Amino acid sequence: MTGGKFKASGEKISAIPRIAAYITTNIFVFPIVVSLWFVGYSSFMFFLAQDMTVDTVFLVSSSLIIAIRIAAYYNEDLSKDLAKLLPFALLGIFLLSPTFFSLDEVMQRLSEIPNFVIQIAAFIVVAIAVEISLSILYLIKIRFLGRKEKKSKISDSEHPV
Secondary structure (H helix, E strand, O other): OOOOOOOOOEEOOOOOHHHHHEEEEEEHHHHHHHHHHHHHHHHHHHHHHHOOOOHHHHHHHHHHHHHHHHHHHHHHOOOHHHHHHHHHHHHHHHHHHHOOOOHHHHHHHHHHHHHHHHHHHHHHHHHHHHHHHHHHHHHHHHHHHHOOOOOOOOOOOOOOO
């Protein structure tokens, strides 16, 4: 096995485009994606978890997003299951509570959001730091241990040629 990446002509491919793409993804794209997920989860919880205070909603949704990202590096299926968990749980609560939604309470809670702008920004910074740390650890792991090949759903013994 030879080290590095090469073109068909035998020239070595520069790592600069890969490094630039990595930095662009982690500095620009990832914060936007995290912000969108944060708005989505916070909205679910904001409207459907009326018993929680606004700061608790933001803390729980940010913790859930970071937990999902950590789980994604460990096991992709686990992260998918965690991501699906909250919407289904909140839907169950909503369906089982007939007097659950109050427009006045929602309007009051919406007026409290500007007080938490610093907390929301801090979450995004922490999420970026966690993601960068995890991706660096993942790159180190790949460098020294190699990539783990995914197991196919059907083994060779079950599917003869």
